[in-house]
Structures are given as C-alpha cells and as structure tokens.
Amino acid sequence: MAARRRLALGAVAIAAVALAAAGLSAQEPVFRASVETVTVDVSVTRNGAPVTGLEARHFVVRDNGVAQTVDRVMFDEVPLHLLLVFDTSSSLGTAGVRTLADAAGALVNALKPTDQVGLITFSESVDVRVPLTQEHDRVRRALGGGTASGPTAWRDALFVATQLFEPRLDTRRVVLLFTDGRDTSSWMAASEIRDVVRRSGVVLHAVDPPAPPPSTDPREAFSRISPVNASTPRSLRDAVDAGGGRLWMASSGAGLRERFLAVLDELRSRYLISYAPTGPRTPGWHEVSVAISDARGDVRARPGYWVPSPR
C-alpha cells in the first residue's frame, strides 16, 4: 500500500499523495498520484473592502519566480482554526484584561459552528487554556476572570501556538496575537521568530493594545523608559509579514472589539487558492507572489512556504 504523507504547513500547504491510499476520508480533497499541492491564503481588497467573486483565472501566481496555474479557488468555505494568543502580563493592566475578554467574547460569538477556536494566555509563562475546539463555550468561560501580572513572553507564546495546529489542507490556520510586543522573558530570540512563523504556515494577525495608564510598577516603568521599547518592535512586524496577516492598532478599549471583529471579517473574506507547483522542489523557503489580473485590488498573502529537507 502506497504510503501517504502529508506535509501541511498551515495556510500554505504542500501535500504529496500517492494513489490507492487506504483510509481517505470523504472530506479530504483527492489528488492525483505524486502531485504536490500548494495552498495560499490570500486577501484581496479595494479601498479597504474585500473583493469578491474572483476566480482562478484572476490570480497570477509565481513560485520562486516560476509562473503557476491556479486550479482551485475557495472563498469562505473553509473552516477557521483560530488560536487566540493573549498577553496577560502586567503591562496590560487588569482593566485591559477585562476589555480584552469582552472583545474576544464578541469575536467568539461571531464564529461559525464549524470553526474551531482555542485560547493561549501568557505572561512569562505560556498557558494553553483551551486547545482548539468547536465547543466555543469553553473559550468563552476561559476568557473571564483573568488578571494581569508578570513579564511578557510573546515570542515563546507564538511559538507554542504554531506547534499546536494539526497539519491539514482543509482548514485555515490562524493565530490572533494580542500583545504590546515588549518581550522580556522569552527564550526565543527576536531574530528567530520570523522564520518560525514562515516554517509554520499559519496566518498571523497581531493586535497592538491601547496604551495603558502610567504604571507605578517599576518593572513596567523600567521597560518603558528604555528607548528601544518605544513602539511596536520590528520582530513582531516581521513575524506578521511572514504570516501574511496584518498588524492592527487599537486606539482604545472600545476600539479593541471593533478590531477583533474586523480581523474576523478579513479572515472570512480571504481566498484559498491552490496550485500544483511546477519548477524545482528545492528544500527551504519558496517565495510566492500573488497578483490579480482583469480585476483591481490590493493583494495580501503569505510571502511563501517552507519545504523541509528530505529525511
């Protein structure tokens, strides 16, 4: 029996499938023998509004510079697998935690029954409060009652999130990270997180919280007086770019709920386009460019995908 091995790398997935594989489920897409498939999660907007109705012929894709033929386009048909990764460090403040819980609750309420959602919180330690589940109530319950304390380890938290997704073709794997980005406790260096996100294949959106009131906590004051921690760190923005998502700024607590719902709207209005790649399947990073033709719009997509070395 031919072995079937699937290497799903999140939003950009590569599947190598052989014929006559036992155990194919009816829900899994069927591929030709010895064909790889790459799936790219793409956002197309015009003046900020999603562009709908695009077909395969509208997408112009290059994989490491080689033109590709898009053979499948899906729009809002694929369930979300959404991991909420929330900063609960002292920089947020207890009021900030409550605002965060409220905004996240609104987002969870707007999910479809087929979507899965999970919750990770972090200060210096990373806690998987609820793994990915269709039981949305579990996440709603876990959102309440939190307090803000401790330093921040967003890079380690994001790393954990990237490791918790099942490698599957038929889902959108998304991380929504909420943090001010000042990492004071992670083992992972700032220079490494971008490549972790690249290799994972997840789509990463990050929300920068509104500035909290001045803190009397010297730990917080200390981190703020440092000139290098004045605004969103480059490592966070690089990670978001690598994940093909966006960095959203919340100007106020009330704005946070709007931001979260806007993130969900954007996720719903993204295309999943697939192609069987031509060109060399060299291990390592493959740069993917996506443009549209016969239509106007701004395109945002993961910039590529990772091909692991053969073992």
Next chain:
Amino acid sequence: MRSRFIAWALAAVPALAVWPAPVAAQDASALTSRYDAAVTALQHRDFGPVERLTRDWGRREFDTAVSRARLDTPTVMQAAALLQLEVAVRTVETSAEDALFHVRLGQRILTPLAKENGAQGDFVARWSAVASSVFLARTDPVRARLAIAFALDHRPNDARVRLTLGAIDDLGSLALDVDDASERLVNRRAAAATRDRARLLAAAEQEYRTAAALAPDLAIARIRLARVLFRRDQPDAARRELDTVRDATLSIGDRYLWLLFSSAVDTALRDIARARTHLEEAVEIAIDRQGSWMALAQLEEREGRPERARAVVEEGLAFRRANVSDEWWEYRNGRFDQEGMTWLRAAVWR
C-alpha cells in the same frame, strides 16, 4: 562618568526630598519601646510585631524609633537591620520608595559594623545583597544599585557584592537589547542604546570576573559570566567559563541555568547533539520549569524535526505547574535572594 542610560534612569527616581518630622518625646519613648520589643521578638522568630509595625507605622515612626533604639551590640544591630529588611520586603509592592527608605534605615543601623572583618562584615555584605535583590526582583536596577552602594563603599572586595553589581548591570543591559528596536526609533537613539548596552555588558563581565576571583567556589558567578560572554558574541569564551564549573556541585537552579546557557553556546558553535543533550537533562532535573521545555522544542523545530517539536511542546504543557518559578525568568527579570534572606534570619535568630 555614568552612562547616559544610568543618568536618565536615576532622574526618574524621586529623591527623598523631605526626611520625616520629629515626634513628641512621650510618643517617641513609646515608639522606641515598641521597636525594641519587635527586634527582640524577631530574634525569637516571632514575626508578629514586624507585621504590625509595617501595618501601623509610617516613615516618621520608624525614623524616630531607630534614632532612639537601644542598638548597642552587634547582635542587636543585626537584628534591627533584619527588621528593616523584613519591612522593606513587605512594603515594596505598594511603594518602592518606602522600601528604599527602610533599606537606608538598615544601612544606618549597620554602619558601625560595615568595615568589620569576620562574621559581622559578612553579615553586612549578605544583608546588602539581599536588600538589593528586593529591587532586582521588581526589575528595578536603579534602586537595586542604590541599595548595594553602601556595601560597595565599605566592602568592595566581597564576592557577593560584586556578583550583585554584575547582576544589576546585566539586567540593565537586557532592557537595551536592540534586536527589538522599532523602525520608528531614530538611529541615533538606537545607537546610544547600543553603546549603553555594550557598556553595561562590559561592566557586568568585569563584576562577575571579580566575584569569581574573590570566591572561586561561587559557581553562579562563572555561569552568569558565561552568559554575558555569549551575549557579547564570544561563544568560545563562554564555553570555557561554563566548563570550569561543569563538575562542581551545583544547586538545581544553578545546574538548570548552566544547562540552558550551555545549550545556547552549543547551538552557536553548531554542536546540536550536545545542545540537545543539555536541554534534555535540564528537562529531567527541573521538569516543572517551562524554560527548558521551550528551549528544547525550539531547538527541534529549528533543526527540522517538527513532529518532535510538537511532542515536546505537548509534554511540557502537560507537566506545567502553576506558580512555579523558573531560574531563566528570574535571570531575565531579576530575583529576590531568598537563600540570603534565610541565611540572615538564621544568623539573627537565637
């Protein structure tokens, strides 16, 4: 000349502009009696009076009592200084400035003993290191430096004093890691931060070297020195320092740090197998610390073993225990010297 960062940070600390006003004589007598009783109680392991003083008194009452208290023997001086430290520990969460006030009172009490040799001098050095750690634990290197300055003046050749100074410089440099510099920073500011970081790292290296030379069996000085060298892009030198204490008898926490730091050096030197071995041992000896699980999972992911990385993450989360600290977090954010506090109490208790 102080670095720009230190001068800037010091400017953020409000000075003790006004010393407490004096108390009436009759009240002062009552305060002093109560203070003397609390010192005696502390010597008999009774923390109740200390708790009550902390709750009931302000700076004025403490200043009055210390000025008039019967601190006429080294034993009583040490007990009174410990009392002030106990109050500082209980006060720092609500007011770092109040905590510093109590540390200053303790320094005043210990001044007659500060230059003594033997057990009395050791007590002063140890007390100062613990006092400094009250602020290090709150990631407050500015006040931590103010707290250790007394010991530096009187006991500059004490290994623990030098180790504490190294930790302060080390912590200060961690806040200036420009890896996370935002593009909005003016290049000049980022360059200034880089220079300050380099200066603090160099100072930390020197303090750790001095501490290790003064006390060759103080392994943590070598372990921290190695980390500073690693951060100064000198992995070979870091490896040599770590190797000097490879076979030393270390506490679990020190061994754990040794293993974490060794794995980072091994990775930089591309000895991945050795890095993995060190991290697996770190997981084994400190299974409830998250740092080693995280480091091991990240190593596996980076080396192209995603299934193994995922498994390590899931195992680590399963062993996760709430409210368990981690020496890596403490190194990164500062720690309270609980061992030193225990030592001081034992020295004071009758």
